[in-house]
Amino acid sequence: MYVFESYYMDFMSVFSNVFPPFISGASVVASIFALRRYWVGLGSRLTRVWIYFTLGVAFWFFGELTWAIYTLILGVEIPYPSIADAFWLIGYVPFSLALTVYLSLVRPAVSKETLAVASTTVSFNAVASSLLFIIPAALEETDLMTRITNVAYPSLDLLLFAFSILGLLVFTTTRLKGKIEKVWMLLSAGILMNVIADSLFSYTTAQDTYYSGHPLELLYHLGYLSFLLAFYLHTKEL
Secondary structure, X not given: OOOOHHHOHHHHHHHHHHHHHHHHHHHHHXXXXXXXXXXXXXXXXXHHHHHHHHHHHHHHHHHHHHXXXXXXXXXXXXXXXXXXXXXXXXHHHHHXXXXXXXHHHOHHHOOHHHHHHHHHHHHHHHHHHHHHHHHHHHHOOOOHHHHHHHXXXXXXXXXXXXXXXXXXXXXXXXXXXXXXXHHHHHXXXXXXXXXXXXXXXXXXXXXXXXOOOOOOHHHHHHHHHHHHHHHHHHXXXX
């Protein structure tokens, strides 16, 4: 669809603002079903994991919905930064907590070697992200709120990426291999899609080349789809 968007730009402009609330909302529903599946009370860490996941994707849904309202109803072409960004950035907090609590459940399986590999991978990406995105965003000649938002996204993306890499290593290389391995592969894929998409969004907005219907939006869609599938698959694997 994005390949031939030049033939139906008006449709793509509407689609790119309507579809994100739909696909993110579907991931919220999938997370709610998982929460119902694992609900045994607030004392359960697994229950808290799904409360956090649900809150995280719910805030991202509200971010997508707010962006759509800005563009389709209020006529703001690119509402950045805006209230939508507040929802998205807040969503990182419960999503990070979900990954943290989940990994605490399998802490005994995390070896020093796994931690070493994860730390090396994350450190490399932290340096690259700082040089390519965080430092340039902090030094960009724009208003303070835009600079803060530009720095917040790659920094928080890096945090989620660190958790996802550790989880992926735990569930693919340790004795837990085979147990919800596909779930963590999908979670990691979703996070990676968002990391790349946020980086491209920051670059294109800085270059004034971003527009509604830009092909980079496909990465966000695939990210939400990965989360949806991960949440659904988890209820079947455990």
